[in-house]
Amino acid sequence: MSEKYLIGVDGSEQSRVALAWGLARATERGADVELLHVADDSFLSESVAFLSEAQKASEQMLNAEIEYARSLGFTGKITGNAVVGHPIAELEEASRSADLLVLGAHSGSRLAGSFFGTRAVKAAATAHCPVAVIPNNDANPNAAVVVGVDGSEASKKAIAFAAEEASFRGLALVAVYAWMPPLTPGLEYLWSEELVDSQRSAAEEAIAIGVAGLATRYPDLEIRREIVQAPPVAALVQAAEGAELVVVGSRGRGGLSRLLLGSVSHGVLQALPCPVIVTRA
Template identity: 35%
Template sequence: MGRGGVVGEVAHDGVVVGFDGSVASRRAAYWAAREAATRRRRLLVVSAFRWPLTELTQLRTEIVVLTEDPFRAEYQKLVDSVVEECRELAGGMEVTGEVLTGEPVDVLDRVSVNANLLVLGSSGHGTAHQVLLGSTSAELVRYAHAPVVVVRGDDLTHGKVVVGADGSPTSTRAVDFAFDFASRHNAELVAVHAWSDLPLDALAAVREWDVDWDEVTESARTVLSEAIAGHAERYPDVRVRQVVAMSKPVQAILDEAEGADLVVVGSHGRGAVRRMLLGSVSQAILHYAKCPVAVLRAEPGVH
């Protein structure tokens, strides 16, 4: 069932990339290979094989019996070809490929349970893009144990990483991921904190109250500074720019994401209501960002 010596079909501490033969998944594989090189991790290219004639076996009619072997062999050829291409990009790290039976979400979730990173491809924008994301990538973003990167955009290096920071435990994971990425790629880190989830129009009446907006803004700056303080000390080589925005989190992050190499967000934030809000933020960023997006989930038991 494939090759590569993966014990129990689980990639322990390696980089996993889903591959289905599409242009988007091939682009994701190249991105994953370059990332595996900087992380000094091996790369596993995984293709989920679902026997296309399974439904026909349930029909009460005479059909020509076809085996899956020729189809599986073609899948393996596709995987082998992209593995060879990725070896040229992986900086000497081990690159292997697997063709595994099952639905893509189930297969990739199982293989990446102990992975260092799971990389997925994404195609286009708008309605079709949303359907594609909803069927595989978005589901894995919600449930996969490993950090997930959804790749899109060009392959150019712009030297900028954007991270959303709100001071929550999940945000801390996202900030740490972003600092590590920026350090390895010699990129500027833009840390964004949107102090309110309300649209500015809704705040119009509030502005008439006796509110010290300078104090509110300063408090937001403090939250952001504290969110990155420890990380900045561990990564003194990373150039950091802090952005406190009055706009909604999605817009604030997307504004800074123009020309970025990566956007990093957490899937959950502060409190029960905040978890719902930031869950929608991460999904919106996945839909609308024009560059790769990394999503970090909360660790088990952390809210």
Template identity: 35%
Template sequence: MNSANGAAVVVGVDGSEPALRAIRLAATEAARRHRPLRVVHGFIWPLLRVPVDPGAGAPPGGGLRHQAEHLVEEAVAEAERTAPGVRVTGEIIDGEASAVLLGESPTAAMIVLGDRGLGGFAALILGSVAIQVGTYADCPVLVARGEEHPDGPVVVGVDGSPASRAAVEFAAEQASVHGTALRAVHAYTHPVSGGPGDMQPLVHDETQLRGEEERVLAESLAGLQERYPDVPISLDLVRERPVAALTAASERARLVVVGGRGHGELAGLLLGSVSHAVLHRSTCPVAVVRTPD
């Protein structure tokens, strides 16, 4: 995550109800992190050569660009109501939504989006915006969905991959910022092949298998308690599929954090079934943390 002084929390808006929830979540994050909030609207119409200014004889204040200005102004006002004292700015940027947000990501502390949207943000979870922003953003991407459980922990999915370790670090930071606990969930079902062509054993020792999975979980959190002494950390090893485990955990969580890529059943997280399922089924906000290239 960009930790440079002054890096803003960026929220994508489109005038929809989910975007309104994203604004409130983003404002809260900015306040807790003592960062400015930047409200951004991707204005795609000029790219499509659609007239955006009022036509001859149109009433004052008409036209697509004026509508965009109005929705950004409303978003800024909502953010200021949610988090008084946070410095909030708004901007309309010509371009397709995912391209605009990816352009913001190198200098952003995080990007916040609603789980559905209008126009360029339509079908966020199933469409290209979520996949492209979550896969390629240079900062964590926070999807506002479900309900935050203020007394619940930050839950992070762990699988031992570099993406998982980045997610763990971000989750611990979130827990520290919000003054809550961290729950690390490592779900496993059966031995994972070590490489192409490897054969999985038909019979395996359950005790040995669990011991190996416990080691993966412990190594993924090594040194974390020392870096975040204020955060209560619990380790949860479950023999279950990752989607089911993380969905169940979301029912009492403040936030669920997943890595942008993993291995085993979390491999290709954003482009595979796990990511879509967690984003669809989680009953609280979800953060996706990509490992820097």
């Protein structure tokens, strides 16, 4: 059974960059594509007339984006869905039947304040499938795939996803483990060189466990290990500057974590140095 990619569209430049990225990936992997346009009803009148007009406008936008997708040369199966509602809620529901949700976002240190701007962060926190957020900047084709490693279950899922991606594309996998000495005001003098070495050894062990088994499963996969003494977000963003893709794990969807993506995933999405995929825990 073919994978299905759900791609959010709104006709903007950022959205079309993500659309092109999603279509190229779907072509490579033989995936089906569904485009989704959501007319935000947050500020609409609840009258039948207003909602009816919003639905028509949403359908017109969707049809235009399907035509644009075909103009890019995509020949695979493509369907569309135009709805009126709350964008995050509609994306969450639609993601139940998708293998990957693809959204666009502005490049730079901040995501845009529109549907596919900061809401992309919320979508990544609530979706039922991995979420790809695509910046509007020059890509680095045939570069490495970077993944964050921290020993958590979320990290293990991210590593598995990133390894499969790197192997499929014939790219190197860069596994990044970032660590910082505990910062206890007034007690910095307790940190001896021996304790720092101990922390470094623990980091090496964690990254070794994180990538264990990958060489057997993907014998041709080049795996680079980077242990960096730096804040995790800064380390991943720096490693991702020359990468084709960075993969980070989310904490899951239960309770408060459903709304809080996680400081590392959130921070990487805010910087968005290259396409970022957030996997599900």
